[in-house]
Amino acid sequence: MARLVSSPPNPQALLPLLPVLVAVLAETVIRLHNDVAQIQSHDFGVHGIWALYWSPALQLLAESLPLLIAQFLLPSLSGWRRYLCWTLGFIAYPACSLALQERLLDNRELMLGVPFWGLAAGLSLMYWLHQAYQHLPGARSRPSWWRYLLSLDAALLLCLGGWVILMSGIFVYNPDPMHNQPLEPRLDIGQMLRQWSLTLYYLWQFSLMALVVFAYYWVNRYLLIRKVLAGRGVYLFLLCSAGWLLLSYPLFGALVLQLPLNIAELSLLPSENHNPFDTLNLLVATIIWAVSLPLILAFERQQSARELAELTREQARAELKVLQQQVNPHFLFNTLNGLYALCLAQSAQAAPLVLKLSDLLRYVVYQGQKPRVSLEDDLAYLQNYLELQQVRAGRRCRIETDFRVPDGKWQIAPLLLIMLVENAFKHGAEVSQDECHIRLSLRIQGTGLDFECNNSLPRRPANQRPDSMGLANLKRRLQLSYPQRFTLQSEAQEQHWHARLRLQL
Known part of the structure; x- marks a missing residue:
C-alpha cells in the first residue's frame, strides 16, 4: 500500500510564473531600447547600462507581484475560485493601478502600463490554455481547430504576427524609415491607429516577409522531416534540404525585392542590396532551416509520445x-x-x-x-x-x-x-x-x-x-x-x- 511521505520542493511549481517573468523582461528591454538616444548621448559605460536595465526590471517585478501570486496560486485552485483569482490578479489589480497612478504621493509614474498589462494577461491565458490541452484526456477526439490553436504551427504564426506588428509600428513611428536608418525601436499603438492606412501599407509587406519564413518552416517540417527524413534517412534529408535552400533562396529573394518598400540604396533582403543571389541571403535561409530543425524534431517527438500515451490509455x-x-x-x-x-x-x-x-x-x-x-x-x-x-x-x-x-x-x-x-x-x-x-x-x-x-x-x-x-x-x-x-x-x-x-x- 502506498504511503504519503513528505517530498522536497518541486521546481516545476514555479513554471506558472514564466508568463509574467517573460512579460517583465520584454517590457524592460523595450524601455531600454526607447532610451537608446539617452544611452548614445551619455557615456554610461558597461556598469551604467546594466543599471539602466536592472532598475526598471526590479520596479516592474515589484509592481507585478500580485500577478505572480495569482499565477502561483492558480494550480491549487479549482472551479470559480480559479477564475476569481485570475480576474483579481490580471484585471482588477492592473485596472486599479492605472486608475490610481496620478494620485501617488511621490508623483512617480508606475511602469505597469497598458502594453505590459496586455502582454502579461495574454501570455498567462496562452499558458493555461496550453496546460488544459496537455492534461485533458482524449486529445485526438477534440476538434481540429482546437488542436491547431495549440500547435507548433500556431505558435510560430503568433510569433511572426507579433514581429509583423512590431516592425510595422516601428516603421510608422519613424518618418521615411528606409531613408532614415538606423530606426528608433519605438512602438506607438495610438499612432498606428491614427495613421491606419500607413499601418496597413507596412503590415501587408512585412506579412509577406513573414510568410516566406513560415514557408521555410512548413517545407522543413511537413516535407523534409516527415517525408524524407522519416522515410528515406538522414543522407537524403541533408541532400534534399541543401537542394531546397539553394533553389528557394533566390526565388524568395526576388519576391521580396518586388515590395514597394525597397529603394535604390537599400532593400528588405538580409543582404540589403538588390542581388537575390547574395550569399548573405543564403546564410539567413540556412540559419532559419538550422534553427527550426531541432524545434520541429523536439515537438514531433513530444507529439508522438503524447499520442502513444493516449493509445496506451x-x-x-x-x-x-x-x-x-x-x-x-x-x-x-x-x-x-x-x-x-x-x-x-x-x-x-x-x-x-x-x-x-x-x-x-x-x-x-x-x-x-x-x-x-x-x-x-x-x-x-x-x-x-x-x-x-x-x-x-x-x-x-x-x-x-x-x-x-x-x-x-x-x-x-x-x-x-x-x-x-x-x-x-x-x-x-x-x-x-x-x-x-x-x-x-x-x-x-x-x-x-x-x-x-x-x-x-x-x-x-x-x-x-x-x-x-x-x-x-x-x-x-x-x-x-x-x-x-x-x-x-x-x-x-x-x-x-x-x-x-x-x-x-
Missing part, C-alpha cells in the same frame, strides 16, 4: 472493460450451481435465493461496468452475496464479517472485493466436507483500504491450491485501476488461506 481502458465483463460469467457460474442444488432438493429457500440473485445481477449489469462506484454500494453487494452463500452452505460454514467504514463518499472500482470472497468459497467451503469458516474484515485508515479474507482449507496440502482465473483477473484489474497504489498478498498459513488487499482510495 485507450488500450488499458478497453482491457479493463474486458476484465470486468469476465467477472460476470465467473460469478454467475458459481451462483447458479448453488441455485441448481437447492432446486434439486426442492428447498423453500430457492425463491428468496432467486430474488437475491436478481439483485446481484442488477448490480453487476448497471454498476459493474463503471470505473468507480460507492464503497457502500459495493459492500451491500458483498453482503447480499454472503447471505446467498450462507443459505447454500447452511450451518456447515461459519461466516464472520467485520466491516468498519467511517462516514464519507468513498469510491472504489466495482467487483474487486467479491473476487477474493469467491475464491474463499471456491477453494474452501465448496471443496470441504467438514465444518469450515470464512472471516472477512475491512478497515479504512486515512485514504487507505485494508481488506482481509481468511478461510479454512480442506485436509490436503495447502501448497497444492491452484491460482484461479479470478485471482489473476483481480491482479490485472488492480494494475490497471490502481497502478503503484495497491498490494495484494495471497498465501497459505497452516490450514488456512489468507488474502489481504491494500489500496489507496
Whole structure:
C-alpha cells in the first residue's frame, strides 16, 4: 500500500510564473531600447547600462507581484475560485493601478502600463490554455481547430504576427524609415491607429516577409522531416534540404525585392542590396532551416509520445472493460450451481435465493461496468452475496464479517472485493466436507483500504491450491485501476488461506 511521505520542493511549481517573468523582461528591454538616444548621448559605460536595465526590471517585478501570486496560486485552485483569482490578479489589480497612478504621493509614474498589462494577461491565458490541452484526456477526439490553436504551427504564426506588428509600428513611428536608418525601436499603438492606412501599407509587406519564413518552416517540417527524413534517412534529408535552400533562396529573394518598400540604396533582403543571389541571403535561409530543425524534431517527438500515451490509455481502458465483463460469467457460474442444488432438493429457500440473485445481477449489469462506484454500494453487494452463500452452505460454514467504514463518499472500482470472497468459497467451503469458516474484515485508515479474507482449507496440502482465473483477473484489474497504489498478498498459513488487499482510495 502506498504511503504519503513528505517530498522536497518541486521546481516545476514555479513554471506558472514564466508568463509574467517573460512579460517583465520584454517590457524592460523595450524601455531600454526607447532610451537608446539617452544611452548614445551619455557615456554610461558597461556598469551604467546594466543599471539602466536592472532598475526598471526590479520596479516592474515589484509592481507585478500580485500577478505572480495569482499565477502561483492558480494550480491549487479549482472551479470559480480559479477564475476569481485570475480576474483579481490580471484585471482588477492592473485596472486599479492605472486608475490610481496620478494620485501617488511621490508623483512617480508606475511602469505597469497598458502594453505590459496586455502582454502579461495574454501570455498567462496562452499558458493555461496550453496546460488544459496537455492534461485533458482524449486529445485526438477534440476538434481540429482546437488542436491547431495549440500547435507548433500556431505558435510560430503568433510569433511572426507579433514581429509583423512590431516592425510595422516601428516603421510608422519613424518618418521615411528606409531613408532614415538606423530606426528608433519605438512602438506607438495610438499612432498606428491614427495613421491606419500607413499601418496597413507596412503590415501587408512585412506579412509577406513573414510568410516566406513560415514557408521555410512548413517545407522543413511537413516535407523534409516527415517525408524524407522519416522515410528515406538522414543522407537524403541533408541532400534534399541543401537542394531546397539553394533553389528557394533566390526565388524568395526576388519576391521580396518586388515590395514597394525597397529603394535604390537599400532593400528588405538580409543582404540589403538588390542581388537575390547574395550569399548573405543564403546564410539567413540556412540559419532559419538550422534553427527550426531541432524545434520541429523536439515537438514531433513530444507529439508522438503524447499520442502513444493516449493509445496506451485507450488500450488499458478497453482491457479493463474486458476484465470486468469476465467477472460476470465467473460469478454467475458459481451462483447458479448453488441455485441448481437447492432446486434439486426442492428447498423453500430457492425463491428468496432467486430474488437475491436478481439483485446481484442488477448490480453487476448497471454498476459493474463503471470505473468507480460507492464503497457502500459495493459492500451491500458483498453482503447480499454472503447471505446467498450462507443459505447454500447452511450451518456447515461459519461466516464472520467485520466491516468498519467511517462516514464519507468513498469510491472504489466495482467487483474487486467479491473476487477474493469467491475464491474463499471456491477453494474452501465448496471443496470441504467438514465444518469450515470464512472471516472477512475491512478497515479504512486515512485514504487507505485494508481488506482481509481468511478461510479454512480442506485436509490436503495447502501448497497444492491452484491460482484461479479470478485471482489473476483481480491482479490485472488492480494494475490497471490502481497502478503503484495497491498490494495484494495471497498465501497459505497452516490450514488456512489468507488474502489481504491494500489500496489507496
